[in-house]
Amino acid sequence: MNDARTQLEHLPGIKLDEPLAAHTTFQVGGPASYFISSNDVPVIQKAVQLAAKAGLPVAALGGGSNVLVADAGFAGLIVQLTSTYCAVHPDGTVVADAGTVLSRVVRSAISANLTGIEFAVGIPGSFGGGLAGNAGTGGHGIAEYATQVTYLNAKGELRTCPRAELDVSYRYTRFKYANAEIILSGTLQLATGTPTAIQALVREAVERRSWQPKGAWCAGCVFKNPSGGHAGKIIEQAGLKGKKIGGAMVSTDHANFVMNTGTATAEDIVILISYVKQQVRDQLGVQLEEEVRYLGFDSKPSP
Ligand SMILES: Cc1cc2nc3c(=O)[nH]c(=O)nc-3n(C[C@H](O)[C@H](O)[C@H](O)COP(=O)(O)OP(=O)(O)OC[C@H]3O[C@@H](n4cnc5c(N)ncnc54)[C@H](O)[C@@H]3O)c2cc1C
Numbered sequence: 001m002n003d004a005r006t007q008l009e010h011l012p013g014i015k016l017d018e019p020l021a022a023h024t025t026f027q028v029g030g031p032a033s034y035f036i037s038s039n040d041v042p043v044i045q046k047a048v049q050l051a052a053k054a055g056l057p058v059a060a061l062g063g064g065s066n067v068l069v070a071d072a073g074f075a076g077l078i079v080q081l082t083s084t085y086c087a088v089h090p091d092g093t094v095v096a097d098a099g100t101v102l103s104r105v106v107r108s109a110i111s112a113n114l115t116g117i118e119f120a121v122g123i124p125g126s127f128g129g130g131l132a133g134n135a136g137t138g139g140h141g142i143a144e145y146a147t148q149v150t151y152l153n154a155k156g157e158l159r160t161c162p163r164a165e166l167d168v169s170y171r172y173t174r175f176k177y178a179n180a181e182i183i184l185s186g187t188l189q190l191a192t193g194t195p196t197a198i199q200a201l202v203r204e205a206v207e208r209r210s211w212q213p214k215g216a217w218c219a220g221c222v223f224k225n226p227s228g229g230h231a232g233k234i235i236e237q238a239g240l241k242g243k244k245i246g247g248a249m250v251s252t253d254h255a256n257f258v259m260n261t262g263t264a265t266a267e268d269i270v271i272l273i274s275y276v277k278q279q280v281r282d283q284l285g286v287q288l289e290e291e292v293r294y295l296g297f298d299s300k301p302s303p
Helices: 002-009 041-053 102-111 127-133 195-208 231-237 266-284
Strands: 015-019 031-038 058-060 067-069 074-081 086-088 093-097 146-152 158-162 182-189 248-250 258-260 293-295
Touching: 002 041, 031 041, 041 058, 041 074, 041 146, 041 182, 058 127, 058 182, 067 266, 074 182, 086 102, 093 102, 093 127, 102 127, 127 182, 231 266, 248 266, 258 266
Parallel strands: 031 074, 058 074, 067 293
Antiparallel strands: 015 031, 086 093, 093 182, 146 158, 146 182, 248 258
């Protein structure tokens, strides 16, 4: 086991105790014991295999725009893929590597007059992160268009997941909580559209996110919308807009956004999230569930 750790430490590109705050849009979180940011799949594969041998937890990180990393950091291996390959084919398939920014995939599809994923215009982060969490708006999610995903399993073996096994639902796929499985690339199947109709959908998507706080340190919507409701409206109804704990604050623009006002710790953010859940449950009888992913917390913070 120690052998595996030593080999991991000496793998090309491995960083030790890499601060994760700089890799997340919340701008909080402690160090990852082992961190690799690379477009070299065999090296990533080796890193995952060595981490598995050493019994270390493994997690992927894309743009860090949907995660909250603990102040203590992540006692394992964080993998960040940097390959930015994206190709659009005449049959309407779009093949992209996980490290490609989602906006590039969306733009490439739109430029080729392919329709379906215009709703994703403006969603930050990587294609891999978008697939893992089925990122989207309204009733749509990017993973609904995936026909297959290639990934490394927990042992570092290359695998393909066909659409039927993705287990796609609202802001969820089988990869969302499967920390040790790393998406390498994905294929989307889109339909051909007309430029006018596509541009109308793009305008709609841009309009839909005009309310979002600009340039804020946050991770987008913290909570999933409960069935039949809007988490932001529910939190506002509970009188929690502007509620502050330490350096964390419920946005005054949109109550489903929790912001780091500049001095927040991950603990401030977690306590505020727990407080919001408890208040909403006590006042309105609604149980909110996080959309944001926790990394490095021993267990999920309080219900
Ligand atoms: C201003 C703002 C607006 C946002 N608006 C939206 C929105 O409209 N709709 C929406 O859905 N989201 C939104 N988000 C949240 C976020 O941008 C999306 O969830 C995005 O898809 C996350 O991608 P990422 O690469 O940043 O993933 P990360 O935050 O890095 O990771 C998120 C999860 O995916 C996993 N993951 C990442 N890469 C991989 C991989 N290669 N293989 C396996 N698992 C992986 C991580 O382990 C983690 O569990 C917003 C965020 C911000 C800051």
